[in-house]
Amino acid sequence: MxxxxxxxxxxxxxxxxxxxxxxxxxxxxxxxxxxxxxxxxxxxxxxxxxxxxxxxxxxxxxxxxxxxxxxxxxxxxxxxxxxxxxxxxxxxxxxxxxxxxxxxxxxxxxxxxxxxxxxxxxxxxxxxxxxxxxxxxxxxxxxxxxxxxxxxxxxxxxxxxxxxxxxxxxxxxxxxxxxxxxxxxLVGLKPSHGxxxxxxxxxxxxxxxxxxxxxxxxxxxxxxxxxxxxxxxxxxxxxxxxxxxxIETLDVAGLRAVWSADLGYAVVEPEVVDIARRAAERLITAAKLVEVASDFRPVNVYRHLGAIQLVNLEADFTAQGILPDGFDMLSPQVQYFVDLMRREAASIDVKRSWAEIHRLEQQVAGFFADHDLLMTPATACRPYAADGRIPDLVDGRDASEGGAEPFGAMANICWNPSISIPAGLTADGLPVGLQITARRHRDDILLRLARLLEREWPWTPPPGYE
Structure with missing residues (x-):
């Protein structure tokens, strides 16, 4: 179709x-x-x-x-x-x-x-x-x-x-x-919370x-x-x-945009960074944005978010009758999380993890007090093996503190709208996305920017549309 x-x-x-x-x-x-x-x-x-x-x-x-x-x-x-x-x-x-x-x-x-x-x-x-x-x-x-x-x-x-x-x-x-x-x-919008x-x-x-x-x-x-x-x-x-x-009428000229390849903590494939950066540059030109230099280095909450979400995982699964007898029928990644929590649950400090979540909220609020847009790669890597686990290694480097999507959680935690739009293809023909995050409630800005890039630099259609 x-x-x-x-x-x-x-x-x-x-x-x-x-x-x-x-x-x-x-x-x-x-x-x-x-x-x-x-x-x-x-x-x-x-x-x-x-x-x-x-x-x-x-x-x-x-x-x-x-x-x-x-x-x-x-x-x-x-x-x-x-x-x-x-x-x-x-x-x-x-x-x-x-x-x-x-x-x-x-x-x-x-x-x-x-x-x-x-x-x-x-x-x-x-x-x-x-x-x-x-x-x-x-x-x-x-x-x-x-x-x-x-x-x-x-x-x-x-x-x-x-x-x-x-x-x-x-x-x-x-x-x-x-x-x-x-x-x-594809186009993938995470709308503002609510x-x-x-x-x-x-x-x-x-x-x-x-x-x-x-x-x-x-x-x-x-x-x-x-x-x-x-x-x-x-x-x-x-x-x-x-x-x-x-998407056709909103004036976005002059909005202040910051590009970051890694937010100071993510491990990202160099080719993914290059493709996403070129797309960001095209968009900055097409939309007449003002690119602002910023050393925005928010706290990495990857482990803290996992601690909050997973600390009660085994207890919850046991209460639901999934564990202990059903472990083998869980998906491989969920099995990994269960094993991880069994090893680390005693050392997790959920109160500290919530404190780090709240610290991120304040950092992001401070960033958007002075800027309108944050641009990053949408993912750390190109698509990985269909039957593989979340990668611990990206570009041969330790990515255990970010996995495949180290840039994703920030917008969810802080309730900002965030969008991934096609940025280009790797040398082996796999898609890469550019992620743009805006101030809370400004979903319209993200859609307008995505439309400008789509119009000025038409994307390679997915296989079903060739």
């Missing part, structure tokens, strides 16, 4: 193509390509066809089904979608009940005319930078099937990059939208979002998905403008 979200929706709304035909194209593409990629873990053709017929009937009556009319969507298997189980990629949830209602997020997409066609693969409980589980196996990258499409939203990134669907949902607690976007040559409401209450760091091929697609998606809901007290008011309009 080579049509974008916007192209698909406009064609369906105009009656130029039927939603049924669009759904048929999506399933045909999935049938031809997904056996080698493993992007989808569940599909429902019958339900999708029924929704498509409803949309076509509305168009025939002269009604507007909505801004996502007829757009086939993959839903990451970490949130509910009516008619499907939510397994979170875990063997232990393989028999979870079929859901009878959508998450708030999916419900908004469906109300706008989108057609959820299936669930996309996720790392188990979202706990990996790749997507490789005992329940569903290894998910692979359309650019090179030996490599990972990232995690934890790896099924979504693979599905969009392979042209199976033009939009798939994701979630991001430390880079799980942006790293898959970088590894598959921009997209969640129905399950308070969350420290995790947000929902989507992966798309174009900036206009992400902007239209955000126009639909954004907005408050009383079930989520963190949800933000409606922005009062259209993101899709602002």
């Amino acid at each position: 080579t049509r974008s979200v916007v192209e698909t929706a406009e064609a369906v709304r105009a009656g130029a193509i039927s939603a049924e035909a669009v759904v048929a194209e999506a399933f045909e593409r999935i049938g031809r390509t997904d056996a080698s990629l493993n992007a989808f873990v569940a599909l429902d053709r019958e339900r999708a066809d029924a929704l498509a017929r409803e949309i076509d009937a509305r168009v025939a009556k002269g009604e507007d089904p909505g801004p996502l009319a007829g757009v086939p969507v993959g839903v990451k298997d970490m949130e509910d979608c009516a008619g499907f189980r939510t397994t979170q990629g875990s063997w232990f949830l393989r028999d979870a009940p079929v859901r009878d209602r959508d998450s708030h997020h999916v419900a908004r997409l469906r109300a706008a005319g989108a057609i959820p066609i299936g669930k996309t693969a996720t790392a188990e409980f979202g706990m990996d930078s790749a997507t490789n589980t005992k329940l569903f196996g290894v998910t692979r990258n359309p650019w090179n099937a030996d490599t990972t499409p990232g995690g934890s939203s790896g099924g979504s990134s693979a599905a969009v990059a392979a042209g199976m669907v033009p939009l798939a949902t994701g979630s991001d607690a430390a880079g799980s939208i942006r790293e898959p976007a970088a590894f598959t040559g 921009r997209i409401a969640k129905e399950n209450g308070f969350a420290n760091w995790s947000v929902r979002g989507a992966l798309t091929r174009t900036v206009a697609d992400t902007a239209r998606y955000l126009d639909v998905a954004a907005g408050p809901d009383d079930r989520d007290r963190q949800s933000l008011p409606a922005p009062g403008y259209s993101y899709e309009s602002r």
Whole structure:
């Protein structure tokens, strides 16, 4: 499927193509390509066809089904979608009940005319930078099937990059939208915290979002998905403008931008740095930004975030009946985390880790008091082995204090919007992303900058769009 979200929706709304035909194209593409990629873990053709017929009937009556009319969507298997189980990629949830209602997020997409066609693969409980589980196996990258499409939203990134669907949902607690976007040559926005409401209450760091091929697609998606809901007290008011309009009109000239190759602590492949830096330079010129020299060296909270998230891992798994007997049925990366916590739990000082998290919050607030944008590589490395663990070595150097996505967690912790956009390809033809982080609530600036780079320097299309 080579049509974008916007192209698909406009064609369906105009009656130029039927939603049924669009759904048929999506399933045909999935049938031809997904056996080698493993992007989808569940599909429902019958339900999708029924929704498509409803949309076509509305168009025939002269009604507007909505801004996502007829757009086939993959839903990451970490949130509910009516008619499907939510397994979170875990063997232990393989028999979870079929859901009878959508998450708030999916419900908004469906109300706008989108057609959820299936669930996309996720790392188990979202706990990996790749997507490789005992329940569903290894998910692979359309650019090179030996490599990972990232995690934890790896099924979504693979599905969009392979042209199976033009939009798939994701979630991001430390880079799980942006790293898959970088590894598959897509647009991956981690919205401001609260921009997209969640129905399950308070969350420290995790947000929902989507992966798309174009900036206009992400902007239209955000126009639909954004907005408050009383079930989520963190949800933000409606922005009062259209993101899709602002990607073409917002004035960003003069914004103060800082580039950092490593934030003072990350280990990054030199080729990844070079590609991301060239993209940043092009964007600075195209957008008329002011590049400012800064020795911004925030605290590295990689270990501290892990300590907070994982210190109770074994106790939680034991309470859930996963441990001790089910260890062998956990995914390889989750097994590694369990073993790590068994070795280190006694030495972890959670109070100190929270203090470091709060120190980072203050450092980032201070940075954005004087600057508008922070640009870095989106990842530390090119896509690594599809069935591999998070790399401890990058460029032959110790990367155990950052892994594959050392730049991801900062925006989650501090609730800033952050985006990964295609920066170019390595010598062996694998995608690299440029990450841009903005002040809180300025998702519109990131989308405008991404649109300028997309327009001035067209990106190499993913394999599904060649």
